[in-house]
Amino acid sequence: MQGRERKLISIVKAETTAMNGQNMIIELRSDTFTLPTQEMLAAIARAKLGNDGYGEDPTVRELEDLAALKLGKEAACLMPSGTMANLASVSAYCQGKKGIVLVGDKSDIYVYESDGSVLCPAITYVPIGTEDDGTLRTGDLERAFRKYHSRIALVCLENPHNLCGGVILPPNHLQDIAMLVHARGASVHLDGARIFNAAIASRTNPARLVEFADSIQFCLSKGLSAPVGSMVAGSIRFITRVREIRKIVGGTMRQAGIIAAPGIVALQQMVDRLEEDHLNARRFAEGLSAIPGIYINLNTVQTNTVVFQVAQNRFMSEGFVTAAGEYGIHLSEFEYGRIRAVIHRNITPIHIEKALEGIARLLATESIGSATTSV
Ligand SMILES: Cc1ncc(COP(=O)(O)O)c(C=O)c1O
Numbered sequence: 576m577q578g579r580e581r582k583l584i585s586i587v588k589a590e591t592t593a594m595n596g597q598n599m600i601i602e603l604r605s606d607t608f609t610l611p612t613q614e615m616l617a618a619i620a621r622a623k624l625g626n627d628g629y630g631e632d633p634t635v636r637e638l639e640d641l642a643a644l645k646l647g648k649e650a651a652c653l654m655p656s657g658t659m660a661n662l663a664s665v666s667a668y669c670q671g672k673k674g675i676v677l678v679g680d681k682s683d684i685y686v687y688e689s690d691g692s693v694l695c696p697a698i699t700y701v702p703i704g705t706e707d708d709g710t711l712r713t714g715d716l717e718r719a720f721r722k723y724h725s726r727i728a729l730v731c732l733e734n735p736h737n738l739c740g741g742v743i744l745p746p747n748h749l750q751d752i753a754m755l756v757h758a759r760g761a762s763v764h765l766d767g768a769r770i771f772n773a774a775i776a777s778r779t780n781p782a783r784l785v786e787f788a789d790s791i792q793f794c795l796s797k798g799l800s801a802p803v804g805s806m807v808a809g810s811i812r813f814i815t816r817v818r819e820i821r822k823i824v825g826g827t828m829r830q831a832g833i834i835a836a837p838g839i840v841a842l843q844q845m846v847d848r849l850e851e852d853h854l855n856a857r858r859f860a861e862g863l864s865a866i867p868g869i870y871i872n873l874n875t876v877q878t879n880t881v882v883f884q885v886a887q888n889r890f891m892s893e894g895f896v897t898a899a900g901e902y903g904i905h906l907s908e909f910e911y912g913r914i915r916a917v918i919h920r921n922i923t924p925i926h927i928e929k930a931l932e933g934i935a936r937l938l939a940t941e942s943i944g945s946a947t948t949s950v
Contacts, residue, residue, distance in 0.1 A: 581928075584616060597807040601930045603916035604907040606769075606852075609800040610921070614844060615837035626829050628822075629652070634832030638839050642806040646770075647782030647840060650814035652821065653835055657683075657768050659826050660792035660805040662691040664764050665729060667790075668818040669697040674728030677719050681705035681738040684731050684766055686910070692876060694824065696812035709736025710748050713755055720759050730756045733766040734784070735773045738910060740872075741880025741917075744772045753787035757787045762789040768805075769797055772878040775849040789813065798849055798879055799841035800920050803834045848920070855927055856918040862931040868938040881916040882909055885938070895937075903931040910946075 599648050602608045611619075625631035642651035654660040661684050665676055677807045678685045680702035701723070703715050711732070720727060732752060735745040753763045759947040765788035767773070774781040785791045790809035795801035807817050821827055828834065860876040863869045863883050871883040882895040892914050896906050916930075 597914060599926070599929060600903045600905065601926045601933075602905045602921065603918070603930065604905045606798040606917045606919035607796055608921070609796075609798070609919045611802045611837050612800060612840065612844075615801065615805045615840045618836040618840050619833055621814060622832040624830040624832040627831040628827045628829055632830060632835070634839070635835040636836035638842075639806070641842055642793075643720045643808050643838060645781055646785050646793075646808045648785075648791070648808035648810070650809065650811045652814050652817050653828075653831060653838070654792070654805045654807055654821060655803065655826050655828065656796075657766075657792055657805040658688050658691065658793045659821070659824060660794075660807045661688055661731075661764075662695065663817045663826070664696040664790050664792055664807050664809075664818040665692075665698055665731070666820050667813060668729040668762055668764070669695065670816060670820070671697075672700065672728070673697055673726065675699050675700050675701055675723050675726045676729045676731060677703050677711075677727060677913060678731040679703055679705035679709070679711055679733065679736075681910075682731060682737070682766065683768065684733070684738050686738065686759065695820075702794045705736075705739065705743075707739060709733060709739040709742050709744050710842065711752065716752065716755055720761075720816040727759070727761045729762050729764055731764045731766060732788070733768075735769050735776075735878045735880070736769070737880070740882040741769070741772070741878040742875050743761055743777050743877050746777075746779075749785075750787045753789075763787065764789065765791040767791045768794045769878060771846045772798055772849050772853070774877050775846065776853050780908045790810075790817075795838040798852055798919055801834075801841040801845075806837050806838075845920075846898035849879065852918045852920065852922070853877075855879075855922055855924060856916075858883050858924060859918060859927045859930065861915060862927065863934065866931070866935045866938060869934070880917045881918065883916075884911050884913050886912075898937055899934065902937060904930050904933050 622634045627635045639651040689700045703711050735741045756763050770793045774784050792807045795804040856879045860881045864871050892912050896908050899906050907915050
């Protein structure tokens with residue numbers, strides 16, 4: 576970055592500091608930055624604990640029952656992370672046979688997690704093109720079933736779809752895909768890391784939203800603000816297999832009630848407030864759309880994720896993210912030369928306003944191009 580730009584940024588930073596009386600960091604990289612609430616910390620302190628490896632932690636049992644109930648499934652299982660929850664789920668369908676798993680080419684499971692299949696050689700991922708709205712085309716799936724027949728064990732969907740900008744799957748998509756898949760003897764797993772965002776945004780009961788999925792994973796540690804953990808839900812038989820795989824991959828925890836206690840608070844107290852995050856995301860997106868030099872498709876802003884571009888090529892966005900970081904606005908580079916902001920509990924309308932001001936000023940420093948290429 577050139578000296579003049581550095582100086583300008585420090586002037587704006589000083590102004591922002593003067594306005595706020597403090598150094599305001601606006602953390603928009605992910606909703607995984609949320610810290611546990613006071614109620615969560617209190618719940619941890621009073622949690623009844625036991626050895627979950629023996630199925631004897633009462634707080635874990637309570638969380639698992641609550642998660643199963645909320646999602647209308649027979650059983651649920653606490654996992655350390657969404658990645659392990661997806662891996663154990665996919666692996667459970669492929670156990671004892673070579674299983675082909677059809678998965679969207681922009682899905683989190685395929686893009687970020689498929690390396691995990693080296694640990695479970697029974698899994699073979701076959702990517703299917705993802706539409707802009709996060710859906711898979713039925714024609715593509717039918718073609719894959721004609722090609723691989725009964726070797727296909729599973730089809731995965733994602734809702735909301737992260738790489739498509741946090742968009743919510745159209746209402747009947749899961750049902751349509753499930754009918755096609757079940758008729759061919761395979762199963763459907765839903766990566767619903769932020770399924771409660773989808774439920775709140777679409778004003779749909781979460782159980783209704785996942786009704787046609789054989790299994791689902793969701794994260795407690797994203798917008799729901801719990802410090803750790805994800806849940807897998809499905810039939811009793813399926814969850815028994817997931818527990819076995821969880822043990823094999825080292826995911827069985829002991830006094831895990833410490834993790835489950837804030838998870839219960841997350842499910843009881845943090846779901847309805849996601850609406851606030853969605854409103855702030857919309858506020859941020861609309862503000863961005865009014866800034867010259869920003870390209871944003873407002874139609875994709877459906878939950879707490881805001882994806883936008885400042886320029887066509889990837890290096891420009893890389894530099895922009897670095898420069899915004901200098902202002903205390905933490906954004907992340909997203910795939911395909913895009914930038915992602917995720918709104919969460921710690922982001923208020925004041926943060927949104929400050930972030931928009933900072934971004935507008937940054938872009939107004941006429942030489943963002945040279946700033947970005949020289950960083
Ligand atoms: C859609 C989706 N699935 C799965 C995961 C993985 O969750 P974790 O970070 O808990 O492993 C993420 C993480 O951001 C995600 O966005």
